[in-house]
Amino acid sequence: MTERSASAMPATTTDGAGPAPGATADPAEVAEALKDVVDPELGINVVDLGLVYGVHVNDDNVATVDLTLTSAACPLTDVIEAQVHQALCLGPGGGLVREARLNWVWMPPWGPDKITDEGREQLRALGFNV
Numbered sequence: 001m002t003e004r005s006a007s008a009m010p011a012t013t014t015d016g017a018g019p020a021p022g023a024t025a026d027p028a029e030v031a032e033a034l035k036d037v038v039d040p041e042l043g044i045n046v047v048d049l050g051l052v053y054g055v056h057v058n059d060d061n062v063a064t065v066d067l068t069l070t071s072a073a074c075p076l077t078d079v080i081e082a083q084v085h086q087a088l089c090l091g092p093g094g095g096l097v098r099e100a101r102l103n104w105v106w107m108p109p110w111g112p113d114k115i116t117d118e119g120r121e122q123l124r125a126l127g128f129n130v
Helices: 027-036 077-089 117-125
Strands: 002-005 052-057 062-067 099-104
Touching: 027 052, 027 062, 027 077, 062 077, 077 099
Parallel strands: 062 099
Antiparallel strands: 002 099, 052 062
16 A cells, blocks of 8 residues: 655645634545546546545544555556645635545455446446446
């Protein structure tokens, strides 16, 4: 497993102060925000593709996202990391979390059985037979 911090992305100004001091984001809110992260090859969000294996938020409001890819050889991890940072750390109010870390996991391997019904519908609209 490899963990990389998405907070190492370039700083961007926000229009707010972020979460209240001492507050931590709800993992369900973090998972919902991850629907803004789109697989660059398929054009479907990582949640509906079944790529998000887990979301954890610690007491310091640092989110760790257990994420896999459709292929371990995917060359676009940097694009996904930047999108995770954008979705979780930036935006109105400064974002949901203070920092986002990605934990790339490969077991269990991803398979089409992990795609949500909504993801399947989106893939069918693109011409995939799932």
